Amino acid sequence: MFESHKHLGLTNYEFDVTAHEIRNTLYQLGVPQKEVGEFMDIIESYRSKVVAPA
Numbered sequence: 001m002f003e004s005h006k007h008l009g010l011t012n013y014e015f016d017v018t019a020h021e022i023r024n025t026l027y028q029l030g031v032p033q034k035e036v037g038e039f040m041d042i043i044e045s046y047r048s049k050v051v052a053p054a
């Protein structure tokens, strides 16, 4: 995951925007709030592998 993203120089803000899009998509599809929370915990676990080191 780190190798796929490091050349993109992604910021925490860009990660937040993408995570928000994912949450909104799950909401629009009617996924229950509990499962959305569980899925977003998994998404959050990728932050340090996707956001470029400062």
Ligand code: HEM
Pocket (backbone or CB within 6 Å): 004, 005, 008, 010, 014, 015, 018, 043, 044, 046, 047, 050
């Ligand atoms: C939880 C967060 C994320 C996950 C799980 C994820 C997952 C992936 C995966 C699996 C790939 C393909 C790796 C490969 O087989 O080559 C990829 C590539 C890519 N991701 Fe992400 N990604 C995440 C966040 C982001 C964000 C926040 C952005 C930009 C705002 C982004 C932009 C890209 C781009 C542009 C590529 C293609 C890079 C290239 O091939 O040059 N990703 N991502």
